[in-house]
Amino acid sequence: MKSHYLKMDFYRCFFSAQMILAVLGVCAVHIFIPQQFIEPRVSVLRSFNVAWSSNAMVLAYIFTTLAYGQSFCEDMEHGYYKYGVIRGNESAYSISKCIIIVFSAIFSMAAGRFLFVVGMRLFYPWEAPFDLGEVELLMEIGCFSGLLKAGHYFIYVLIHGIWQGIWAAVLALFSAFISFYTANRLLVLAFPVMLHHLLRRVAHLWNDDWVKFDPDHIFLINYNAWGNERISLSAGAVSGLFLCLLLTWLISVSYTHLRAHETGAYL
Numbered sequence: 001m002k003s004h005y006l007k008m009d010f011y012r013c014f015f016s017a018q019m020i021l022a023v024l025g026v027c028a029v030h031i032f033i034p035q036q037f038i039e040p041r042v043s044v045l046r047s048f049n050v051a052w053s054s055n056a057m058v059l060a061y062i063f064t065t066l067a068y069g070q071s072f073c074e075d076m077e078h079g080y081y082k083y084g085v086i087r088g089n090e091s092a093y094s095i096s097k098c099i100i101i102v103f104s105a106i107f108s109m110a111a112g113r114f115l116f117v118v119g120m121r122l123f124y125p126w127e128a129p130f131d132l133g134e135v136e137l138l139m140e141i142g143c144f145s146g147l148l149k150a151g152h153y154f155i156y157v158l159i160h161g162i163w164q165g166i167w168a169a170v171l172a173l174f175s176a177f178i179s180f181y182t183a184n185r186l187l188v189l190a191f192p193v194m195l196h197h198l199l200r201r202v203a204h205l206w207n208d209d210w211v212k213f214d215p216d217h218i219f220l221i222n223y224n225a226w227g228n229e230r231i232s233l234s235a236g237a238v239s240g241l242f243l244c245l246l247l248t249w250l251i252s253v254s255y256t257h258l259r260a261h262e263t264g265a266y267l
Contacts, residue, residue, distance in 0.1 A: 005096035025063030026112025045134035061192035067104035069172035094255040098248040105169040110161030142222040166240035167219035173247035
């Protein structure tokens with residue numbers, strides 16, 4: 001792969017206002033989830049539990065896609081894609097963007113969640129003075145319980161964000177793929193939310209043991225869908241890697257097709 005593509009995409013993504021907005025957006029989703037206003041804030045872990053377990057948490061995927069998931073949209077809208085392969089080739093150009101889309105989604109999810117927890121920690125203790133079972137709730141059926149037992153809460157939250165970020169990366173790649181077939185950038189941003197809900201519904205209807213195929217149960221370390229921590233974590237890592245590679249291939253093929261037929265998706 002041409003290294004200049006990766007350098008260009010890296011700087012364009014991580015040194016942009018969009019990345020700042022993505023991180024702040026993920027943090028804001030945690031703060032303004034409706035349940036946060038129903039119950040008084042008494043501790044960091046209590047607010048964290050309220051955030052990750054809320055259905056409104058799916059809105060964070062809009063911001064993880066905003067980080068760089070619209071890069072193909074932007075290039076095609078301004079015609080930059082026509083010049084992107086002058087010093088390279090279509091595959092290198094598209095794969096580079098896919099790599100940065102993946103890392104930007106993971107980073108924005110993990111950084112936004114970490115920022116939320118750091119902000120909460122400035123004002124509240126990790127656990128409430130009276131027992132609400134915050135740690136017990138996270139440890140009951142979840143993974144990485146050893147970190148919680150040892151009091152490594154920051155590390156736990158960071159891993160929590162990275163793991164959910166894997167699914168955010170898959171959804172961002174799905175949006176990038178969809179962007180070849182629609183000029184509606186709002187649809188590209190909203191697509192992860194719609195797809196997430198659709199896949200959860202299909203998993204529920206398709207199999208009695210649906211939690212093993214529910215994205216929330218696979219990519220949230222609070223759950224141990226397969227009853228074995230190593231198997232559950234491996235299932236998330238392997239399925240995430242497979243989907244990212246598959247979508248990268250589909251995006252590369254779509255971009256090559258677009259270059260061969262200049263008026264393809266945007267007539």
